[in-house]
Amino acid sequence: MGVLNTTPDSFSDGGSYYREGALNLGLALARAEQMVGEGAAIIDIGGESTRPGAAPVGEQEELERVVPLVEAIVAQLDVVVSVDTSTPAVITAAASAGAGMINDVRALERPGALAAAAATGLPVCLMHMQGQPQTMQRAPHYDDVVGEVRAYLQQRMQACAAAGIARQRILLDPGFGFGKTDAHNLALLRELQSLAPAGVPLLAGLSRKSMIGRLLQREVDQRLPGSLALALLAAQRGVRILRVHDVAATADVLRCLALVEG
Template sequence: MTQDESLSSSLGKANITSRPQVMGILNVTPDSFSDGGKFATFDKALAQVEQMISDGVDIIDIGGESTRPGAVEVSEEDELARVIPLLKAIKAKFTVKVSIDTSKAAVMSQAITHGADIINDVRALQNEGCLAVLAKSKVPVCLMHMQGLPRSMQENPHYDDVIGDIKQFFIERIKVCEQAGINRERLILDPGFGFGKTLKQNYQLLAQLHQFSDLGLPLLSGTSRKSMIGDLLSRNVDERLAGSLTTAIIAAQQNASIIRVHDVKETVDALKVLSMTAKYQY
């Protein structure tokens, strides 16, 4: 079994008594909604990787282009310059798994060449060339649902049935991936909290996340510090830890296999408590 296949199999349907994997967010951009510019320099980014590893992270998710509402697109050259040197440095220095958050085929290709363990795509491999790049590799890929584009996705999101509509999107994307030569076992699904969803729709998704489990693929949940927490609680970005931890726990209870977060240490602690408690419920 290859490393990529081992990783993919380890992300199977989550069991509440075995802690979901924690994916730490590392934005190397100047304009991310939560920590824009904080880790934009190489040395600061590498120091943050070391800190997250110390805090118990399972996967580092590197993003070189902000996907916050209203974000502008980044050129391929700029994204490569932000992401690839850091990826190479992490793989040379640490053994932690690394995910690359990108929607560009060229960035995916270079990332895979330099050892990326996962590709995390908010556009679910819909951009030109992305399917072909992944078909040539054995790297797992996360398919995220987004209604619209980052610049406009929150203007007027609408669904006939938010759960049913997103599930149908996944069914169609899974079929397209398989037809392109990407094995189903390599796929991870992310319903895309905050990506073209209202406050109500986000919480409906969270409460019913388990409904995607019948697709038989690992689920990724990313709610950390998002507006669905801030708008509900009237909290600024740096005041959303309690809400982020609560949504992480709920996602774990709803069969999420990966929890994507900014606050690694606190999330790891919360999930350990949940896992320990769950052992004595049955």
């Protein structure tokens, strides 16, 4: 899953597709095409930064950042488009524009999001986050991070089932870096295989995360080796979708893993 943030303030690629203060659709589409050529099976479009301390985005602004790009990619590229959003109106509009998946860091907890996602009939990814982006990294605490994340994801699966979202349409994401210390993240990595019920695929977003910077003393543009190492470890522990910025390099790692495993 290749990351395509249409935001001015995301931690890694924020503002990359802006010119003179406005989103440049051509640049964003070119980046999507590049990632597909490098091996991305899914392009994940996000119109609201969820980095620690990020400011909220209004509904209309998020719609303007996301929907035209969904339409453009669906019209021109053979790839599944995922939309990284918690906003009901964006869920509905993105589905109408041709999106094939909803990826929600708030696990469809925002009012109206669960009903909106159910109405689309699309697969949904439910992520665990303690707190909100503005405050989530202010001393996050768990008595048992693995058990609490597992229980939360199971509870959200039950909420989806009650809303009419079938189990086979659900993916789960432990939410690395979302209200978690480095120790919490490492514990979740060790126990990845225990976080999802049998048959429910896991998605992991570890690419360029600040935990890599802290653990290895690396700036964002120096985190590729750490990102690839964590991608490999996650894949070996059963993760089925890796959300990454560096598609070509990650695809090479996964090809090597597949060759070794036969």
